[in-house]
Amino acid sequence: xxxxxxxxxxxxxxxxxxxxxxWYQELLQNRALLNAAINSLLVAGGSTLVSAVFGTLxxxxxxxxxxxxxxxxxxxxxxxxPDIVLAIALLSFFTFVNMPLSLVTITISHIVFxxxxxxxxxxxxxxxxxxxxxxxxxxxxxxxxKTFFKITLPLILPGIVAGSLLAFTISLDExxxxxxxxxxxxxxxxxxxxxxxxxxxxxxVNALATIVLSISALLILISQRLGxxxxxx
Amino acid sequence: xxxxxxxxxxxxxxxxxxxxxAADRVSLSIGEGEFFALLGPSGCGKTTLLRMLAGxxxxxxxxxxxxxxxxxxxxxxxxxxxxxxxxxxxxxxxxVFDNIAYGLxxxxxxSAEINRRVEQVLELIGLPELAKRKxxxxxxxxKQRVAxxxxxxxxxxxxxxxxxxAALDRKLRVEMRLELKRLQNExxxxxxxxxxxxxxxxxxxxxxxVMKAGKVMQIGTPEQLYNAPANLYVARFIGEANVFSGRLExxxxxxxxxxxxxxxxxxxxxxxxxxxxxxxxxxxxVRPERMMIQPCxxxxxxQPLNLVYGRLLESAYLGNARTFIVQTEDDQxxxxxxxxxxxxxxxxxxxxxxxxxxxxxxxLVPASENGDSKGED
Numbered sequence: 001x002x003x004x005x006x007x008x009x010x011x012x013x014x015x016x017x018x019x020x021x022x023w024y025q026e027l028l029q030n031r032a033l034l035n036a037a038i039n040s041l042l043v044a045g046g047s048t049l050v051s052a053v054f055g056t057l058x059x060x061x062x063x064x065x066x067x068x069x070x071x072x073x074x075x076x077x078x079x080x081x082p083d084i085v086l087a088i089a090l091l092s093f094f095t096f097v098n099m100p101l102s103l104v105t106i107t108i109s110h111i112v113f114x115x116x117x118x119x120x121x122x123x124x125x126x127x128x129x130x131x132x133x134x135x136x137x138x139x140x141x142x143x144x145x146k147t148f149f150k151i152t153l154p155l156i157l158p159g160i161v162a163g164s165l166l167a168f169t170i171s172l173d174e175x176x177x178x179x180x181x182x183x184x185x186x187x188x189x190x191x192x193x194x195x196x197x198x199x200x201x202x203x204x205v206n207a208l209a210t211i212v213l214s215i216s217a218l219l220i221l222i223s224q225r226l227g228x229x230x231x232x233x
Numbered sequence: 234x235x236x237x238x239x240x241x242x243x244x245x246x247x248x249x250x251x252x253x254x255a256a257d258r259v260s261l262s263i264g265e266g267e268f269f270a271l272l273g274p275s276g277c278g279k280t281t282l283l284r285m286l287a288g289x290x291x292x293x294x295x296x297x298x299x300x301x302x303x304x305x306x307x308x309x310x311x312x313x314x315x316x317x318x319x320x321x322x323x324x325x326x327x328x329v330f331d332n333i334a335y336g337l338x339x340x341x342x343x344s345a346e347i348n349r350r351v352e353q354v355l356e357l358i359g360l361p362e363l364a365k366r367k368x369x370x371x372x373x374x375x376k377q378r379v380a381x382x383x384x385x386x387x388x389x390x391x392x393x394x395x396x397x398x399a400a401l402d403r404k405l406r407v408e409m410r411l412e413l414k415r416l417q418n419e420x421x422x423x424x425x426x427x428x429x430x431x432x433x434x435x436x437x438x439x440x441x442x443v444m445k446a447g448k449v450m451q452i453g454t455p456e457q458l459y460n461a462p463a464n465l466y467v468a469r470f471i472g473e474a475n476v477f478s479g480r481l482e483x484x485x486x487x488x489x490x491x492x493x494x495x496x497x498x499x500x501x502x503x504x505x506x507x508x509x510x511x512x513x514x515x516x517x518x519v520r521p522e523r524m525m526i527q528p529c530x531x532x533x534x535x536q537p538l539n540l541v542y543g544r545l546l547e548s549a550y551l552g553n554a555r556t557f558i559v560q561t562e563d564d565q566x567x568x569x570x571x572x573x574x575x576x577x578x579x580x581x582x583x584x585x586x587x588x589x590x591x592x593x594x595x596x597l598v599p600a601s602e603n604g605d606s607k608g609e610d
Contacts, residue, residue, distance in 0.1 A: 130320065130322065132318050132320055132322040133322050133324060133325075135287075135289055135309070135316075135318070135322065136316070136318055136322035136323075136324070136383075137324075137335070138289075138308075138309045138310050139287055139288075139309050139310070139314075139315055139316045139384075140310075140315065140335050140336035140339060140383070140384075140387065141310050141311075141336050141339035141340060141387070142310055142335070142339050143308075143310050146339075150335075151324060154326050155325070155326060
């Protein structure tokens, strides 16, 4: 429905005025929306990058060093608890440490749950990983760090990419936590859309939503394909 | 092989995992260019010993020397030792060529040199056309060869093989035994391999160490292990054994073992070899192919044979041989093997039979010392 309406020339939800990319053109001229989109990409990109690195390390630690159910539950808590609870907790934290709300605070907040998503997916990948491959590499003369980059990393990379794509998508669409931890000056896309929608659904919002929807769907599709266990590349 | 020269020396090595002792004061030496087997049932500590040689485990105490140098604190990636893993552990994201070249690249050799050596080793294992394949496109036998190539291309001082043939089907396994032996001869590297299959150890190894619960029970050539086992455990583990346990006595016409009220004679040579004395708890071990079986009509006990009487339970034709299972009068089961042509039709199941063996065919072993204190089954 939304997708169809985004191509509706008339701009009215009730009448079909013919196929048109008019609203997409309109969208490109809306500076506020574009800025918000850039903000969202920054938050999603930044939090994903950090989460990819630390989520992977976390997964390796959980799988290799500390196999512990309580620790597991603790790490994956941010995936399970309601967004609103996490949002309030983070807001109080930022207030407590006297950190002004900005894109940085949103990014930090997103890292909190994105790490958990990346770690969860990388861990599944790691559980299929044959540790004798690392031993073979050590045995053939490659020290541990080199072994990690030559053997371990390439083999779990699909898991890391899958986890990162998922994290990126979630971060891009995330509203509740971003809303609570966003500064007044630079809203992310979902926040801006929310404020626009309060004054009625305009056709350019339809267009925007369609774009976001397609990107998310695409990323999730890719992430699912990579997350599978069979076939390395 | 030329004169034996020590390459590896394991001295008093102890390794514990929690309550289990994987290596209990193990001491042994392996010679240069030797094909050495660590043989024992699963959980006897043979793999742990191999992993200590590779550097993946450190001994709790004791030392491991290679060429007289202490290996204990040398990391796996710095040891002149390579290992072939039971699962082969080929890197799935690399081609056969890259797998084999991996170890050479760590040494920083020129790519021309690497190419040359990889091609050479591919030739050696007879798979030069597979260089560009990924491991997932290889058969089990091919993977095994590639894993071997990857381990020997670095020209280690010692090659460790963890159950090298276990993952292959039976026919291929038998072929690969000879193939491994040929390769070992060609490259001249000492091979240390772990196996639970005594036949594998006997056919391939120059010498083998038989292990049980972290202890070395005997080290010797296949012939020594089979013909002169140091104890009952080795006698039973290597090949089949008919066992008569009792006390060693010095009778009027030579040495005797009194077992279950019967006396069996044992040769002077065996008593001297084992240095056992009167009254010692011993067992006579007789290999199935050293026993003779015939219908029991002839007069009892006149030849220089030890005789046992029993009832034939089973008889199986094996093509080149025939095996018989006999239940003796004192309820022991014996296994006898004869060339297939002898006696074939004349014995029937349930018949009374007479079993004999030459006095010098009986192998004398201490019944309890060094482990097997459980005695009879």
